[in-house]
């Protein structure tokens with residue numbers, strides 16, 4: 001059975017229900033603004049990029065990265081694994097710095113290893129953020145809760161002035177995912 005956010009996403013022309021997670025975070029933290037350069041890690045199928053595009057209204061720049069090919073989405077797309085050794089070079093060829101980095105990357109769900117794989121992806125997203133996010137820039141990252149989460153949050157606090165883990169309304173209660181809002185890179 002489709003849940004209310006899936007139905008709402010379809011009605012409003014969004015590619016995924018996850019758009020409402022970003023909408024919720026944006027309502028609280030005012031992350032997305034015109035003229036920004038935004039990097040969307042794990043962007044497929046593209047609802048987060050769609051939402052950013054609406055707010056940017058043909059200003060700024062959105063670059064999306066995923067291992068899966070996107071379809072019918074008007075952004076700059078890099079089809080790559082974030083673990084690719086040339087990932088920073090590939091990003092910098094499009095833009096040297098970003099105002100906002102979003103990471104909704106999720107590992108393939110395999111059960112007990114989910115949280116470890118997710119933390120590794122979150123670490124990789126942080127590595128990328130530290131290379132291309134501007135001073136005072138913001139970073140949103142998804143992780144599945146598990147034993148390494150607190151260490152990861154401590155690391156984020158070294159690099160950002162404000163760090164808060166939160167579960168947006170549209171995130172399913174049964175899911176271990178949470179989003180960490182990191183504001184103002186040091």
Ligand SMILES: C[S@@+](CC[C@H](N)C(=O)[O-])C[C@H]1O[C@@H](n2cnc3c(N)ncnc32)[C@H](O)[C@@H]1O
Pocket residue numbers: 015016018019041042043044045046047048049065066067068080081082083104105106107108
């Ligand atoms: C939950 S989806 C993102 C949904 C997206 N935010 C949206 O709103 O449409 C997670 C994405 O992460 C991507 N992903 C997983 N591992 C990746 C990796 N190593 N490199 C790049 N993308 C990856 C998957 O292919 C998948 O499309």
